[in-house]
Amino acid sequence: MGFLQDAPQLAHPWRGDRLLHALLDRALPRERRPALDADLDALGSHAQLAWQRACTTTRRKPVLTQWDAWGRRVDRIELTAAWQEGSSITTRHAVLAAGHVENEHARLEQFARVYLYHVASEFYTCPLAMTDGAATALKACGNQALIERALPHFLSRDIATFWLSGQWMTETVGGSDVGDTETVARRDDAGQWRLHGRKWFSSAVVGEAALALARPEGAAAGPAALALFYVETMNGDRRKPELQIDRLKDKLGTHELPTAEIQLDGLPAWPLAELANGVRQVAPVLNVTRSWNAICAVASMARAIALARDYAARRQAFGRPLIEQPLHARTLADMQAEFEGAFALAFEVAHLLGRVEQNAAAPHEAALLRLLTPLAKLWTGKLAVKVCSEALECFGGAGYIEDTGLPQLLRDAQVYAIWEGTTNVLSLDSLRALAGDHLDSLHAAIDDWLDGCDDAATTTPIRAALTAAAGYLDSQGTDRMSLEAGARGLALTLARCAAAALLARQATWSVQQCGDQRPAAAVRRFVSHGLDRLVSPETADTALLLG
Numbered sequence: 023m024g025f026l027q028d029a030p031q032l033a034h035p036w037r038g039d040r041l042l043h044a045l046l047d048r049a050l051p052r053e054r055r056p057a058l059d060a061d062l063d064a065l066g067s068h069a070q071l072a073w074q075r076a077c078t079t080t081r082r083k084p085v086l087t088q089w090d091a092w093g094r095r096v097d098r099i100e101l102t103a104a105w106q107e108g109s110s111i112t113t114r115h116a117v118l119a120a121g122h123v124e125n126e127h128a129r130l131e132q133f134a135r136v137y138l139y140h141v142a143s144e145f146y147t148c149p150l151a152m153t154d155g156a157a158t159a160l161k162a163c164g165n166q167a168l169i170e171r172a173l174p175h176f177l178s179r180d181i182a183t184f185w186l187s188g189q190w191m192t193e194t195v196g197g198s199d200v201g202d203t204e205t206v207a208r209r210d211d212a213g214q215w216r217l218h219g220r221k222w223f224s225s226a227v228v229g230e231a232a233l234a235l236a237r238p239e240g241a242a243a244g245p246a247a248l249a250l251f252y253v254e255t256m257n258g259d260r261r262k263p264e265l266q267i268d269r270l271k272d273k274l275g276t277h278e279l280p281t282a283e284i285q286l287d288g289l290p291a292w293p294l295a296e297l298a299n300g301v302r303q304v305a306p307v308l309n310v311t312r313s314w315n316a317i318c319a320v321a322s323m324a325r326a327i328a329l330a331r332d333y334a335a336r337r338q339a340f341g342r343p344l345i346e347q348p349l350h351a352r353t354l355a356d357m358q359a360e361f362e363g364a365f366a367l368a369f370e371v372a373h374l375l376g377r378v379e380q381n382a383a384a385p386h387e388a389a390l391l392r393l394l395t396p397l398a399k400l401w402t403g404k405l406a407v408k409v410c411s412e413a414l415e416c417f418g419g420a421g422y423i424e425d426t427g428l429p430q431l432l433r434d435a436q437v438y439a440i441w442e443g444t445t446n447v448l449s450l451d452s453l454r455a456l457a458g459d460h461l462d463s464l465h466a467a468i469d470d471w472l473d474g475c476d477d478a479a480t481t482t483p484i485r486a487a488l489t490a491a492a493g494y495l496d497s498q499g500t501d502r503m504s505l506e507a508g509a510r511g512l513a514l515t516l517a518r519c520a521a522a523a524l525l526a527r528q529a530t531w532s533v534q535q536c537g538d539q540r541p542a543a544a545v546r547r548f549v550s551h552g553l554d555r556l557v558s559p560e561t562a563d564t565a566l567l568l569g
Contacts, residue, residue, distance in 0.1 A: 029426070030333040030417075032073040035138050035324070036066030041365055042134060044541065048531050049373060050127055058131050061115040065138040068111060072104060072142035076427045084280035086270050096260075097267040099228055102278045108146035109184050111139065118150050119177045121376070122157060129376030133317045133369065140321040144278035145434070148441075149186045149226030151314035155307030156187035156233050158379075159250070162306045163294040168252050172231060186229030188255075189307060190221040190284070197223075198447045200235055200301060201245040207236040207291060216264070216288040217251060227267060227282040230256050233307065234286075238297045250300035251291035264289040275433030309391075311442050312399040313375055316368040319406040319438040323361045326413035326431050330354060333417055344416075353416070357409055359547035363521035364402045370524050371398045389463040393455040394520060400448035400510075401517035403438035410435040449509040452516070461492060464520065471523040474530045480545055481526070487553035488519045494556050507559035514555035522549050 036042070042062075046055065085100040112118055117139055121132030140147045157176040160169050175185035195202040205219025217236050226232070231254050241247040255265055264287050271281040294303055331354055334344035344350045374391040377383040383391075410432045414421030421428045439445055468488060472481050491512060498505045525545035532538040 027420070028336045029077065030329040030336065032070055032325075032328060033332065034066045035069045035328070036062045038328075039324070040540070041362060042137065044528065044532060044536075044538070045365075045369055046130075046134065048528065048535075049130060054125075054127060054131065058134065061120075061135055062138055065111075065115055065117075065135060065142075069138060069142040072144075073427070075103070076430075081277065081424075081430070083277045084270060086267060086280075086282075088267065095263070095266065097265075099267070099270070099280050099282075101228065101280065102144055104142065104144040105146050105228075105278060105280075108143060108150075109181050109186075111143070112146075112150060113179045113181045113184050115139070116179055118154055119179050121154060122177050124380060126377045126380045126382035127373070129313075129379070130369065130373040132376075133313070133372040136314065136317050137321045137324070140318045141325045145276045145437075146279075147314065147318055148276070148279055149188065149229055151311045151318075152189040152226050152233075152307070153185070153187040153229070154314065155189065155310040156231070156252075158306045158310050159233060159294065159304060160252075163250075163303055165252075165292075165294050168292060168294065172252065175230070185231055186226050188224055188226035188229045188232035189311070190224050190232050190234035190253075191304070192223040193220060194222045198443060200248065201243075203235050203237055203245075203248055205234065205236040205286065206239055207249060207251060207293075207297075208239045210288075215251065215291045215293065217253065217286040217291045218288060219286050220268075221284050221286065223271070224282045224284050225279060227255075227284060228280055230254060233294070233304065234291065235300050235304065236291070241298070245301045247298055248300040249297045250294045250303040252294055253289050253291045255289075262289060274436055275430065276437050277430075277433075308442060309375070309395055312395050312448075313368075313371055315438055315442050316364075316371060316398040316402045319402040319435070320361070320365050320368045322406050322431060322435050322438070323357075323364060323402075323409045326410045326435075327354070327357055327361055329428070330357070330413040330416040350416070353412065355547060356551070357412055359544050360405060360551065361409060362541075362544040363518070363525055363548045364405050366524035366528060367394070367398045367517060367521040368402055370520075371395055386463040386466050389455075389458065389460045390467050393452060393460040393464060393516070396443070396448040396451040396455065397513055397517040397520065399443065400439075400445045400452070400513055401521075403440075404445055404514075406435040406438045407432070445510060449513040450506060452513045453505060453509045456495065456512075461495070464488070464516065465492075468519065468523040471527040474534075475526045477526075477542070477546075480522070480529075480549055483549050483553055484519055484522045484526070487515055490554055490556060491515045491519070498559075503561055504559040507561050507564065508557055511555045511557035515553060518553040518555065522553055 082102050087098045090096045115135060117135045121129050153176050157173055160173060175183055178184040191200060193204055205217055207215050207217055209215055234251050234253055235248050236251055237247060238249050255262055266285045268283040337344045371394050374387055378388050378391050414428055414432055417428060420426050475481055525548055529541035529545050532541040
């Protein structure tokens with residue numbers, strides 16, 4: 023037989039991840055490391071085994087069986103192996119529960135686990151994110167009865183009592199604009215609220231509970247009159263008859279994730295708080311799930327780059343390995359620098375979230391979190407698609423072949439820019455955050471992150487881009503149309519400024535504490551790619567081009 027190319031191999035994602043090790047060494051107290059490191063090592067081993075399984079077995083999708091052989095409606099969903107083992111992995115390694123420990127580092131520790139588990143989980147992390155959001159919303163609303171009922175299940179470390187929660191917001195009329203929600207909540211003769219309507223995207227229909235938006239019967243139109251309800255989906259081991267699954271979505275990616283269209287025909291429900299302002303009540307869910315989205319996007323980039331780098335050492339072309347080809351090496355280094363910026367920003371949001379939740383944050387950090395959360399989600403989501411696409415190109419034709427397992431990385435990456443708010447929706451949300459003093463908070467944070475960095479080639483472009491962003495905001499004044507038209511460029515500029523400053527902070531620490539020059543190379547390469555993404559609104563030209 024002739025030449026056979028070695029397939030890329032996945033190194034242990036925890037033991038070989040210098041970036042994650044350096045972050046945790048800098049940010050976490052030593053006494054918190056032993057338990058965390060044990061979980062991270064186990065999750066890294068699980069990730070290796072999951073990759074081997076993905077490369078040696080046929081990928082499968084969930085299968086919905088609506089009726090049994092005798093005509094009984096069952097709506098049974100057969101899940102993939104990764105999903106069947108999801109609750110065991112989650113509870114054993116505190117992937118979800120760790121984020122709710124009363125410690126300012128809890129979220130950082132949690133998301134380190136999420137980062138290593140995500141790709142191996144086949145997007146089981148999606149319902150985990152929504153369950154985390156549901157737990158956070160219950161705490162925020164203060165409904166003691168529901169807290170006592172649901173929280174022990176959501177945060178359980180015992181597989182026998184662990185529950186998943188869904189998030190039922192989207193309907194056929196649209197996604198982000200929920201004002202036309204058609205699901206109605208009615209009280210029956212016994213005073214029990216029941217939901218009636220259709221939910222168009224239900225990504226955790228296999229869960230035991232969900233949060234759902236509905237309009238109380240007789241309430242006014244518009245989003246302010248919507249209420250947020252808690253529901254449970256199961257009667258023992260059977261799905262409640264008032265919840266029926268119409269079909270599973272056939273999606274571009276995330277094939278293993280059973281996303282469903284469902285009908286609610288009198289499903290019992292309990293309001294989280296007042297019977298209004300449900301969109302406001304669901305905000306804590308979105309803050310948490312957007313943080314998950316950013317970390318998972320970064321995890322996909324890490325996996326794509328790891329495989330591309332390993333393959334570059336194995337693949338010979340023109341007499342030497344790809345890794346020794348100057349242009350290919352530069353391409354990989356460019357990808358690595360962009361990824362490291364995204365990693366720094368996503369994990370800063372994670373750490374800030376924990377500090378704010380545990381009342382350990384500095385005065386400006388709550389405002390900073392409000393701005394950085396949408397910035398991190400929108401930028402990492404777009405970057406994941408770019409990086410995964412570039413990584414597939416690094417494999418040549420093999421990157422386009424399904425049974426290498428590589429195309430799945432790109433298909434799955436596309437969801438990050440869509441779920442929990444598209445790039446434009448998050449850009450407008452960032453604009454709303456900037457209406458307060460949040461830009462001042464970012465200025466203060468960047469000053470702090472750059473403290474000790476004496477490399478003018480790094481600090482000068484960061485400050486220049488941040489000044490340009492502030493000047494851009496001032497120049498648009500109160501012209502809302504122009505502000506919105508340029509919101510994406512403004513958001514990307516601020517995200518890149520924050521990421522560059524965070525890379526500089528890590529580089530300064532690494533040089534001072536470890537003599538490690540590698541992080542400084544990352545920030546130099548990242549800054550050289552440019553930080554300013556500001557664009558002229560040019561609304562007149564836009565109208566002409568679309569006319």
